Amino acid sequence: MNDLQFKKQLQAAPFQLDDEMKIYLQCHPELNKMVQNAQQLERQIESALKIEVPEGLEARILVKQFYEVNQDAEKILPPSISHTKRWRNWTAMAASFLVVAIGLGVWQERATLFPLKAADVIAHVIHHMEDEPDFMQVDKAPTSEQALQQLFLAVGATLDHPIEHMSYAGECIINSQKGLHIVLQEPEGSVTIIIMPGQQLAAMEAFEASGYQGELLPVKGGIVAIMGKDRKQVALAHMRFFQAVRFV
Amino acid sequence: MQNRQDFFEKLVSAYAKDLYRYAYWLCKNPTVAEDLVQETFTRAWKAIDRLKDEKAAKAWLITILRRENARLYEKYQPPFTELDETLIAESDATEPLPMLEKAQLQQFIMQLSPDYREPIVLQIVWGFSGEEIATQLNLKLATVNTRLFRARQKLKEMVQEGIKPTSRILPKKGGRFHE
Numbered sequence: 001m002n003d004l005q006f007k008k009q010l011q012a013a014p015f016q017l018d019d020e021m022k023i024y025l026q027c028h029p030e031l032n033k034m035v036q037n038a039q040q041l042e043r044q045i046e047s048a049l050k051i052e053v054p055e056g057l058e059a060r061i062l063v064k065q066f067y068e069v070n071q072d073a074e075k076i077l078p079p080s081i082s083h084t085k086r087w088r089n090w091t092a093m094a095a096s097f098l099v100v101a102i103g104l105g106v107w108q109e110r111a112t113l114f115p116l117k118a119a120d121v122i123a124h125v126i127h128h129m130e131d132e133p134d135f136m137q138v139d140k141a142p143t144s145e146q147a148l149q150q151l152f153l154a155v156g157a158t159l160d161h162p163i164e165h166m167s168y169a170g171e172c173i174i175n176s177q178k179g180l181h182i183v184l185q186e187p188e189g190s191v192t193i194i195i196m197p198g199q200q201l202a203a204m205e206a207f208e209a210s211g212y213q214g215e216l217l218p219v220k221g222g223i224v225a226i227m228g229k230d231r232k233q234v235a236l237a238h239m240r241f242f243q244a245v246r247f248v
Numbered sequence: 249m250q251n252r253q254d255f256f257e258k259l260v261s262a263y264a265k266d267l268y269r270y271a272y273w274l275c276k277n278p279t280v281a282e283d284l285v286q287e288t289f290t291r292a293w294k295a296i297d298r299l300k301d302e303k304a305a306k307a308w309l310i311t312i313l314r315r316e317n318a319r320l321y322e323k324y325q326p327p328f329t330e331l332d333e334t335l336i337a338e339s340d341a342t343e344p345l346p347m348l349e350k351a352q353l354q355q356f357i358m359q360l361s362p363d364y365r366e367p368i369v370l371q372i373v374w375g376f377s378g379e380e381i382a383t384q385l386n387l388k389l390a391t392v393n394t395r396l397f398r399a400r401q402k403l404k405e406m407v408q409e410g411i412k413p414t415s416r417i418l419p420k421k422g423g424r425f426h427e
Binding site: 011041236 | 256257260261264265268269272273278282285286289290293350353354357368369371372373378393394396397400401403404407
């Protein structure tokens, strides 16, 4: 090795000195300064290359993929899995019941949808969530498929299969109306989902309030609010929820 | 299906950020970079069953992104400012390099030719070895080492000589990078 080769190799990878370079450096200690300079510049380059990534990038990728999967699922029937079939049977039964219930006028609340301002809904759901902190900790969802299906049926929805990571599901009163309160346990923390039937919102709304990230989603016959500590959590919960739940 | 979904989420969690950084330095535009990353993951999801070895995921994603960039945007690449070719600065052995503002160094990096910029991003951001870069870019290892060397040499020259970075990256006529 000579000085030129040493410099070339150093500049190609300043932190990867092989044995031959280390020996050469020991014999030529005057080159130590050059190594330090190269490594100092390397740290600066590394820092400069690691540009900030737009917030919510991962969430947007997952949401896009979720919608594409669902589009594909509409074209291709899912594989027949007994578990899925069983849920589909319940779903079919639940949907039939719902149609009858609406026909008979049992579902009074759905007859009239109340238009609301997004800011008001956000205030209600945050207030409601903070009033019920225990729901985020407990593991208390109905264990039977029938009971769970009935909970969703009561808010105008059916389940195609259980929602992944769900730790809590129960009726609640929000803004003086019956709703459904759901908690999912995501790896980075819990996410709250509240279904508010009989209420109406003009368009989807993402929000950030009281330290929570969230979204309000208009669905058939109501509103769904999803709230978590960051956008990724919300996107994952969004995906898991709509993979399992259908509004009828 | 669930395993595929879990695996996909792991890929997004592990690589989305660095893929965005790579795309950004490739196309020099944040909006296009995000589009490229989105498109890369869309294609990755569709072909995820073909990825047999999890360890190959990094190179696989980069390959998809490069292909997408070539297909969708490469013809719109803005020109770069070519600098004088100077191989080895002899006077730098003892002179400490000035500390730079991050933004200034980013502008210098932007001015590097894509041929020099891309290997250095793969090496530093993605931790690729010279051999891996050579495979990815379909180059000889010696060529990769030369480009890595020249990329740093040029950056060092710009830092030492205080070359003012161009404040605007001008588009090619008809290109989409209007500033």
